Amino acid sequence: MPESMEGRTAVVFGVANKRSIAWAIAQHLQQAGARLVITYQNERLEQEAKDLIAALPGAEAFMCDVSFDEQIDKLFAQLKSHYGKLHTLVHSIAFAPADELKGAFLATTREGFRIAHDVSVYSLIALARAAAPLMEDGGSILTLTYYGSTKVVPHYNVMGVAKAALEASVRYLAHDLGPRRIRVNAISAGPIKTLAARGISGFGDMLKAHAERAPLKRNVDVNEVAETAVFLASDAGAGITGEVIYVDCGYNIMGF
Ligand code: NAP
Numbered sequence: 001m002p003e004s005m006e007g008r009t010a011v012v013f014g015v016a017n018k019r020s021i022a023w024a025i026a027q028h029l030q031q032a033g034a035r036l037v038i039t040y041q042n043e044r045l046e047q048e049a050k051d052l053i054a055a056l057p058g059a060e061a062f063m064c065d066v067s068f069d070e071q072i073d074k075l076f077a078q079l080k081s082h083y084g085k086l087h088t089l090v091h092s093i094a095f096a097p098a099d100e101l102k103g104a105f106l107a108t109t110r111e112g113f114r115i116a117h118d119v120s121v122y123s124l125i126a127l128a129r130a131a132a133p134l135m136e137d138g139g140s141i142l143t144l145t146y147y148g149s150t151k152v153v154p155h156y157n158v159m160g161v162a163k164a165a166l167e168a169s170v171r172y173l174a175h176d177l178g179p180r181r182i183r184v185n186a187i188s189a190g191p192i193k194t195l196a197a198r199g200i201s202g203f204g205d206m207l208k209a210h211a212e213r214a215p216l217k218r219n220v221d222v223n224e225v226a227e228t229a230v231f232l233a234s235d236a237g238a239g240i241t242g243e244v245i246y247v248d249c250g251y252n253i254m255g256f
Pocket of ligand 1: 045
């Protein structure tokens with residue numbers, strides 16, 4: 001079965017709650033046979049993460065705020081001692097201060113720009129660098145992006161610019177890590193109602209417009225995003241690296 005994840009270990013960043021895209025991906029990776037590790041950002045979220053992984057037998061949860069290099073180093077030292085090798089890393093993390101996601105892009109602050117890029121983009125580079133030595137058998141690194149990287153989506157603002165940088169980072173990382181048989185790809189998901197999405201002003205209108213204009217005439221289901229993640233993580237996606245794969249019911253192909 002090319003989509004089997006048997007014998008592989010995956011670490012998933014970005015499980016905030018049951019609605020998180022990362023949570024659907026974690027569940028589908030485990031159903032495909034992977035051993036799962038999830039991370040949570042801080043002590044306040046520890047109990048919720050531990051309650052969630054009760055649904056994933058054998059999974060473990062570790063703390064890691066990706067804006068601190070020391071926490072990334074500590075996490076990967078723990079992963080090395082617990083598991084030895086790593087095969088899949090899922091980066092499903094983004095953050096911008098709430099005020100940056102309403103009003104005009106022109107009003108973007110220096111600090112808002114810095115935080116959005118640090119947490120949502122630089123973290124992928126830092127995690128890829130830390131994970132690569134554990135991916136001795138090759139591996140697959142995945143991140144989540146959105147169409148606001150390419151076209152203007154009102155109110156997505158600095159996050160659109162950060163997603164453009166994220167997609168470019170995917171290509172540069174794919175080039176650096178390809179010789180080590182580590183693939184790096186992004187899934188560009190259509191809008192899904194999650195905690196992060198609720199912070200974007202006018203998100204309800206986005207959902208409505210997508211469902212009306214997408215060729216499939218509906219919004220994407222989080223499980224469809226998760227199935228694509230399993231495909232890219234597994235040998236079924238072995239020839240794919242440096243790509244942005246749209247899982248958006250076709251919305252991005254429309255000109256009008
Ligand atoms: P979500 O459930 O709110 O997930 C966002 C995650 O980022 C949370 O788990 C959050 O952790 C984590 N995070 C933020 N700052 C962090 C930090 N410093 N260290 C560690 N973790 C941090 O929302 P989601 O919609 O599933 O978002 C996941 C990814 O999908 C994001 O990259 C998002 O841009 C992307 N995406 C979402 C949509 C959509 O419509 N929902 C569409 C396309 C792409 P805490 O909650 O613990 O802070």
